[in-house]
Amino acid sequence: MINTVKISKVLGDPIRYKILLMIVNHAEQGVAGYSNPAGGICNCQLMDTFDMIQSRVSYHMKELVEADLVREVPEGKWKYYFPNTEVIKAYIRQLESDFKL
Amino acid sequence: MINTVKISKVLGDPIRYKILLMIVNHAEQGVAGYSNPAGGICNCQLMDTFDMIQSRVSYHMKELVEADLVREVPEGKWKYYFPNTEVIKAYIRQLESDFKL
DNA sequence: TGCTAACATCAAATATTTTTGATATTATAA
DNA sequence: TTATAATATCAAAAATATTTGATGTTAGCA
Incomplete structure (x- = not known):
């Protein structure tokens, strides 16, 4: 089952929120300058985009x-990230149910 | 405009999440042992229910x-709390839009 | 094999959030 | 007005989260 409070906390950090936005958008349309398998984002792109050192991204x-x-998704030396759409959906549905909306 | 990250952070604390749940439920159906105007929750109920000292509730x-x-909603010496349904809805809609759902 | 690039992990430093106890404020009632 | 009850605020302590730099691991390539 999903942990609604934990997900909220994770989304409650501005960097993580932006990273997830980037992952979601990239999964759709790709990002100029990178050509990743199946629209995944790798750590190096996150380091570039948000000007963060590697351990912070990690x-x-x-x-x-x-x-x-x-x-x-590991692919050789790299890790690619994809949005877990089902969990994001489940989170939203749980909020709707908890808060009677 | 709503601040999606800030709302997430506020929901990301287990006590606050439970308090909001209680406020939402109470606004519908009332809570046994208390009869508050228009279904509001007061601080004293939160202190009772969650066994918290006053400044922590505050x-x-x-x-x-x-x-x-x-x-x-101040009412004499008391403060009553009601869910801001429109903002909760707007938060959920923003998540749906941000994450393409 | 030995080297390098990508990523993980760790411990220490820093920053932020939460909790507490004391005190302040405010509204009401005696 | 004085006393009291409800809530707010504050500063210090405690707890938690984040950042950093160093080091460890792993996969692939020369």
């Missing part, structure tokens, strides 16, 4: 993955 | 009010 991606908002 | 209610998730 920390935030771990949070997103542990909250199950993002799926991680 | 702190968390301030967070909820500042995130605009809850409206505060």
